[in-house]
Amino acid sequence: MRGRRPEPTRLKLLRGNPGKRKLDPNEVAPAPAATLQPPAWLDAEAIVEWNRLAPILHRLGLLTEIDTDALATYCQTWARWREADAQIRRYGMVIKGKGGYPVISPFVAVANRAMAHMRSFLIEFGMTPSARTRVKTDPGPKPDDPFAPFDHADLERWKA
DSSP: OSSSSOOOHHHHTTTTTTOOOOOTTTTTHHHHHHSSOTTTTTTTHHHHHHHHHHHHHHHHHHHHHTTHHHHHHHHHHHHHHHHHHHHHHHHOOOOEGGGGEEOOOOOOOOHHHHHHHHHHHHHHTOOSSSTTOOOOHHHHHOTTTTTTTHHHHHHHHHHH
């Protein structure tokens, strides 16, 4: 898809809808996350990141029941990036390869590849707030809408 990635309605509202563009009434709106407890499988460093981000995202209404795995994956990747960064600091970004020639540290390549895969996965399945704006639903007529049985053409004729 070309152009800028759509911004979630919740973020637009938090920012006061600066572009004053029409908000999408059919954007998927999952329930807020039931718990802010990190998954048991996260590394200790990932739990630190979870505990930093989860309350903020939850307070803003951006951490929903389907976002917890995305956040956990991000946190785990963040922990791996921290580990790789520590190794890069220890050994350097460029190390000596076979024959003494300089090569990029394998820690750089692994971290970059993992981040790219994670980002692709989250966007592909609509598990980030920005990607979710591309998922549309049809909620159907509102139960208390007295005009629900009529189509829009009938309503337009009555207005005239």
